[in-house]
Amino acid sequence: xxxxxxxxxxxxxxxxxxxxxxxxxxxxxxxxxxxxxxxxxxxxxxxxxxxxxxxxxxxxxxxxxxxxxxxxxxxxxxxxxxxxxxxxxxxxxxxxxxxxxxxxxxxxxxxxxxxxxxxxxxxxxxxxxxxxxxxxxxxxxxxxxxxxxxxxxxxxxxxxxxxxxxxxxxxxxxxxxxxxxxxxxxxxxxxxxxxxxxxxxxxxxxxxxxxxxxxxxxxxxxxxxxxxxxxxxxxxxxxxxxxxxxxxxxxxxxxxxxxxxxxxxxxxxxxxxxxxxxxxxxxxxxxxxxxxxxxxxx
Amino acid sequence: xxxxxxxxxxxxxxxxxxxxxxxxxxxxxxxxxxxxxxxxxxxxxxxxxxxxxxxxxxxxxxxxxxxxxxxxxxxxxxxxxxxxxxxxxxxxxxxxxxxxxxxxxxxxxxxxxxxxxxxxxxxxxxxxxxxxxxxxxxxxxxxxxxxxxxxxxxxxxxxxxxxxxxxxxxxxxxxxxxxxxxxxxxxxxxxxxxxxxxxxxxxxxxxxxxxxxxxxxxxxxxxxxxxxxxxxxxxxxxxxxxxxxxxxxxxxxxxxxxxxxxxxxxxxxxxxxxxxxxxxxxxxxxxxxxxxxxxxxxxxxxxxxxxxxxxxxxxxxxxxxxxxxxxxxxxxxxxxxxxxxxxxxxxxxxxxxxxxxxxxxxxxxxxxxxxxxxxxxxx
Numbered sequence: 001x002x003x004x005x006x007x008x009x010x011x012x013x014x015x016x017x018x019x020x021x022x023x024x025x026x027x028x029x030x031x032x033x034x035x036x037x038x039x040x041x042x043x044x045x046x047x048x049x050x051x052x053x054x055x056x057x058x059x060x061x062x063x064x065x066x067x068x069x070x071x072x073x074x075x076x077x078x079x080x081x082x083x084x085x086x087x088x089x090x091x092x093x094x095x096x097x098x099x100x101x102x103x104x105x106x107x108x109x110x111x112x113x114x115x116x117x118x119x120x121x122x123x124x125x126x127x128x129x130x131x132x133x134x135x136x137x138x139x140x141x142x143x144x145x146x147x148x149x150x151x152x153x154x155x156x157x158x159x160x161x162x163x164x165x166x167x168x169x170x171x172x173x174x175x176x177x178x179x180x181x182x183x184x185x186x187x188x189x190x191x192x193x194x195x196x197x198x199x200x201x202x203x204x205x206x207x208x209x210x211x212x213x214x215x216x217x218x219x220x221x222x223x224x225x226x227x228x229x230x231x232x233x234x235x236x237x238x239x240x241x242x243x244x245x246x247x248x249x250x251x252x253x254x255x256x257x258x259x260x261x262x263x264x265x266x267x268x269x270x271x272x273x274x275x276x277x278x279x280x281x282x283x284x285x286x287x288x289x290x291x292x293x294x295x296x297x298x
Numbered sequence: 299x300x301x302x303x304x305x306x307x308x309x310x311x312x313x314x315x316x317x318x319x320x321x322x323x324x325x326x327x328x329x330x331x332x333x334x335x336x337x338x339x340x341x342x343x344x345x346x347x348x349x350x351x352x353x354x355x356x357x358x359x360x361x362x363x364x365x366x367x368x369x370x371x372x373x374x375x376x377x378x379x380x381x382x383x384x385x386x387x388x389x390x391x392x393x394x395x396x397x398x399x400x401x402x403x404x405x406x407x408x409x410x411x412x413x414x415x416x417x418x419x420x421x422x423x424x425x426x427x428x429x430x431x432x433x434x435x436x437x438x439x440x441x442x443x444x445x446x447x448x449x450x451x452x453x454x455x456x457x458x459x460x461x462x463x464x465x466x467x468x469x470x471x472x473x474x475x476x477x478x479x480x481x482x483x484x485x486x487x488x489x490x491x492x493x494x495x496x497x498x499x500x501x502x503x504x505x506x507x508x509x510x511x512x513x514x515x516x517x518x519x520x521x522x523x524x525x526x527x528x529x530x531x532x533x534x535x536x537x538x539x540x541x542x543x544x545x546x547x548x549x550x551x552x553x554x555x556x557x558x559x560x561x562x563x564x565x566x567x568x569x570x571x572x573x574x575x576x577x578x579x580x581x582x583x584x585x586x587x588x589x590x591x592x593x594x595x596x597x598x599x600x601x602x603x604x605x606x607x608x609x610x611x612x613x614x615x616x617x618x619x620x621x622x623x624x625x626x627x628x629x630x631x632x633x634x635x636x637x638x639x640x641x642x643x644x645x646x647x648x649x650x651x652x653x654x655x656x657x658x659x660x661x662x663x664x665x666x667x668x669x670x671x672x673x674x675x676x677x
Contacts, residue, residue, distance in 0.1 A: 192399060192401065194397045194398075194399050194401040195401050195403060197366075197368055197388070197395075197397070197401065198395070198397055198401035198403075199403075199414070200367075200387075200388045200389045201366055201367075201388050201389070201393075201394055201395045201463075202389075202394065202414050202415030202418060202462070202463075202466070203389045203390075203415055203418030203419055203466070204389055204418055205389060208418070212414075213403060216405045217403075217404065217405055
């Protein structure tokens, strides 16, 4: 192998090793440790000064106690399940909202498309945190939405949306919508118009043509979009903590509380490791889908 | 040319009792200011293989898309079996189309592609497999039924597209440049296959093409189009031998065109004065041409004979000098410079080996042709 090729192939692996595997190893190590009132707040700490005996003692002290603790405490299990549920539901809603937008963009005249694309990406130019804060102003009892609805006479008393799961759904759908729209749009835009004409020519109504041709052919985009929304949504922390209420239980928030409120690094690390394992499943599925798509494209 | 008398000639367009399948009645299609189809009136008959021939942008594809239902005429009517097509959407029309890009559904197998239209039709579910098998046999695709479109070759894809569009047994099959994506050899084979399938199924075919050879090979009648109008609609041989205009003569095949003034010399004989000091070209025309009218005389290169000595039995003999020879294997084309620097092409079948050719560059030669070999064109 010539050095140039070796370098090219080695770079991503080195990157992964340095910025993923090593930190993950550290987190895993903390997860296997015990909490302690010290700096750092866990034991054991590897002391190389004691030589081989020190290393041995270090490994002897590691155990999976924190993981068994997670499994025994229903709080964590409910938090994981609740996160999965919220992520699934909001992914589904994002798909329902995003697909028609992507479809509309793909149908728009050519000269409009770059502008529409810009509009979809535009929110990224503002800080994520600020945009979520803005929703507090919209959804609160004295917020714009309630003021508007009351001024039109649709409701008499303000709706309680903020600090409920509904606000979390709104926040997630809003924040991740572009990640749904863009891959679906890309899939739809590539679609040959003559395929739809052929379907109609062969006896399909407009709706049948959509359902039998357009939708199946945009499926790779739909799958990509769903993963792009689902994966970050499951570990979402900012949205549930700003918009959600006390009953909103999400694993990202639990993780945060464990680290900063409880200062229990080992349990927090165990929560993170389990979350990663849960996420690896959809990520592997996602990769498979990408792979299949590439093969089909050839 | 005399046809063998015992075989009836297929020419429903000459039969006044024959009812046309498709009638275009003064059809115009405008896209904004642009007139794509300009007042076309034409009848197409059952079992015809009708070719729309013309350069790109001449309106032939628009004409076809109006039949399929993807475009609506701005003015005029299109009738299929006497029924106005205008209010009928594409999915309710008894026409099917084979798309230029084939438009095969990439997510479906060859089998499902062919069955696609049948499943949307009235056909009972249990009869669909038999029909699909029949189509697969017709197009020799039995072995590829389970493949996806991207797993088969271009020629096979072309046949899938044909099978899919024929499956519903449409009254009219529209073919949009069906062979455009195939290489030359495959295209020629497929042309005969198309004719074969058309004959077997008895379907009326309407083909859009810019390839004159293709149109001439497959079609029973050819319509030569330009700028949204049909310049000439006729059988391939008449289009070739009796073009009605310089445009048609020039578009179809190779041709020599000489401009001159016509003088009547008896019944249908005319003398065309075309160059100072040269004998007039003698030609015939059924049309009555006024004295001194400016005309174009068109003659196909293969109808011009070339010789080293002056022939005595031909009505027209022109002297010239060989300026170029194009050797094409089976034939050679001689470009001969005649009076006034004009070039006239003569095409000769290479009956002898090249080494024994007796005419070469810069030779003085005599071009000759009879007085019925060419045509006089008024436009």
